[in-house]
Amino acid sequence: MRAKASREPLSRERVLTAAVALVDADGIAALTMRRLAANLGVEAMSLYYHLPGKDALLDGLVESVFQEIGAAVARLGPQDGMDWRTRLRQRFLAAREVMLRHPWAPGLMGSRPTIPADVYAYYDGILGTLIEAGFSYRIAHRALHAFGSLPFGFAQEIFSPTAAGGNLEVEVTEAEMAAMAESLPHLTAMVAAEIHDAGDPTLGWCDSQVEFEFTLDLLLDGLDRLRRTSV
Amino acid sequence: MRAKASREPLSRERVLTAAVALVDADGIAALTMRRLAANLGVEAMSLYYHLPGKDALLDGLVESVFQEIGAAVARLGPQDGMDWRTRLRQRFLAAREVMLRHPWAPGLMGSRPTIPADVYAYYDGILGTLIEAGFSYRIAHRALHAFGSLPFGFAQEIFSPTAAGGNLEVEVTEAEMAAMAESLPHLTAMVAAEIHDAGDPTLGWCDSQVEFEFTLDLLLDGLDRLRRTSV
DNA sequence: ACCTGAACACCGTTCAAGT
DNA sequence: ACCTGAACACCGTTCAAGT
Numbered sequence: 001m002r003a004k005a006s007r008e009p010l011s012r013e014r015v016l017t018a019a020v021a022l023v024d025a026d027g028i029a030a031l032t033m034r035r036l037a038a039n040l041g042v043e044a045m046s047l048y049y050h051l052p053g054k055d056a057l058l059d060g061l062v063e064s065v066f067q068e069i070g071a072a073v074a075r076l077g078p079q080d081g082m083d084w085r086t087r088l089r090q091r092f093l094a095a096r097e098v099m100l101r102h103p104w105a106p107g108l109m110g111s112r113p114t115i116p117a118d119v120y121a122y123y124d125g126i127l128g129t130l131i132e133a134g135f136s137y138r139i140a141h142r143a144l145h146a147f148g149s150l151p152f153g154f155a156q157e158i159f160s161p162t163a164a165g166g167n168l169e170v171e172v173t174e175a176e177m178a179a180m181a182e183s184l185p186h187l188t189a190m191v192a193a194e195i196h197d198a199g200d201p202t203l204g205w206c207d208s209q210v211e212f213e214f215t216l217d218l219l220l221d222g223l224d225r226l227r228r229t230s231v
Numbered sequence: 232m233r234a235k236a237s238r239e240p241l242s243r244e245r246v247l248t249a250a251v252a253l254v255d256a257d258g259i260a261a262l263t264m265r266r267l268a269a270n271l272g273v274e275a276m277s278l279y280y281h282l283p284g285k286d287a288l289l290d291g292l293v294e295s296v297f298q299e300i301g302a303a304v305a306r307l308g309p310q311d312g313m314d315w316r317t318r319l320r321q322r323f324l325a326a327r328e329v330m331l332r333h334p335w336a337p338g339l340m341g342s343r344p345t346i347p348a349d350v351y352a353y354y355d356g357i358l359g360t361l362i363e364a365g366f367s368y369r370i371a372h373r374a375l376h377a378f379g380s381l382p383f384g385f386a387q388e389i390f391s392p393t394a395a396g397g398n399l400e401v402e403v404t405e406a407e408m409a410a411m412a413e414s415l416p417h418l419t420a421m422v423a424a425e426i427h428d429a430g431d432p433t434l435g436w437c438d439s440q441v442e443f444e445f446t447l448d449l450l451l452d453g454l455d456r457l458r459r460t461s462v
Numbered sequence: 463a464c465c466t467g468a469a470c471a472c473c474g475t476t477c478a479a480g481t
Numbered sequence: 482a483c484c485t486g487a488a489c490a491c492c493g494t495t496c497a498a499g500t
Contacts, residue, residue: 106341107341109390110337110341110389110391111338111341112390112391114390120418121414121415124414124417124418125417127418127421128416128417137421137424137425138424140421141437142441142442145387145442146442148387148446152389155376155377156378158379158380159340159341159343159344159345160343160344183352184351186355186362187354187355187358190368193369194368194369194372206372206376210373211376211377214373214376214377215373215377215379218377218454218457219453222449222453223449226449
């Protein structure tokens with residue numbers, strides 16, 4: 001895990017790249033000034049020359065992930081011929097691919113008190129798409145809120161990605177299953193009725209691609225209906 | 232802030248109550264084993280007799296908030312005559328009132344690796360309401376995901392409640408405003424078009440009651456349309 | 463049964479100092 | 482300009498010990 005010593009000096013960018021790699025590999029709890037420095041072949045105090053402190057490091061992590069989203073969206077190319085729903089759908093799905101690579105990012109974003117500046121530009125683009133499609137500012141504003149975290153490629157997860165929900169069936173014994181059927185009749189029936197493909201890459205608790213796209217389309221369709229009736 | 236010394240012995244419940252009070256008052260970062268103990272008039276090590284460690288304390292905090300939601304929902308009384316949309320709407324709005332009292336809770340929930348057991352029963356009730364209304368298990372399952380955090384009384388907040396978004400206009404100078412109009416034309420126009428009631432109690436970044444209910448109704452209406460067409 | 467004191471390993475951060 | 486060593490205040494947690 002320790003990077004080979006390099007003679008080129010540190011930089012904010014190198015520090016952030018190493019931090020993303022560290023967190024991807026060992027989780028957010030492993031991100032320590034001392035450990036990050038060690039991975040860079042340097043003392044902890046050296047980091048303070050490139051970043052004011054740990055909060056700035058965490059902000060930088062969020063910024064890094066968002067820039068990755070920005071790059072993925074830019075890679076989609078011009079969207080001239082498309083209607084607004086297709087445009088937004090592509091954006092959000094591109095963001096999702098980035099998030100699948102950094103499952104710690106949603107939790108980190110949710111805990112930061114500041115918003116990286118580039119995010120405003122990102123939202124401005126979404127808003128522009130909506131206005132161009134004929135939405136009023138009022139409805140477009142509410143649409144931004146309704147989208148929630150979808151622009152960042154993840155559906156709502158109230159609890160952490162590593163939560164137990166998805167593995168429910170696996171860890172439960174026969175006796176517990178019977179008790180569950182009694183206390184949680186509807187959930188038990190649902191699990192029985194639904195067969196999930198195991199092992200698909202997911203952000204967590206059943207938050208598979210299918211669920212993500214269902215929520216996305218439910219909102220897009222509902223907004224489109226609003227647009228065509230009242231605007 | 233220090234509680235008066237009491238002769239009755241500590242208990243898990245007393246510890247959790249004090250922890251909620253501490254976090255309500257001073258924020259989640261102020262929750263320290265040593266500080267919590269001091270508030271209880273006790274040494275830090277005493278807490279370990281009632282809770283295995285800090286993780287258990289954080290889990291207990293989430294559990295406490297959820298039990299408050301459970302109590303608020305129970306206070307709604309029997310829902311016999313109501314249709315499914317009204318039932319869910321009342322539930323989610325009741326949960327929202329609890330969350331407004333504990334603005335740190337969404338962030339904490341998002342960072343916990345485990346789900347309190349009672350939450351399953353809560354979801355089972357929501358699922359039962361959907362099934363009773365005629366939804367298939369497949370659609371009901373997806374509806375649970377689409378709801379996201381609404382059952383817990385908060386709409387998606389990608390960034391922390393204390394984020395800057397809501398105060399954007401206030402902190403911006405004239406020159407910055409002009410620059411903003413150039414780089415963020417649509418957002419600037421939206422802010423100009425929208426007048427927000429200042430000072431309303433909110434979970435954060437424009438997540439006012441109106442936005443919450445808009446998202447809620449958008450999803451409920453969309454689901455209802457699905458129910459009546461394909462089921 | 464319930465609480466404590468001393469100690470340990472580990473944080474983030476400061477500051478003066480090195481090169 | 483860039484990095485370091487020693488030190489500080491503060492963590493969560495252990496363990497043997499008190500009552």
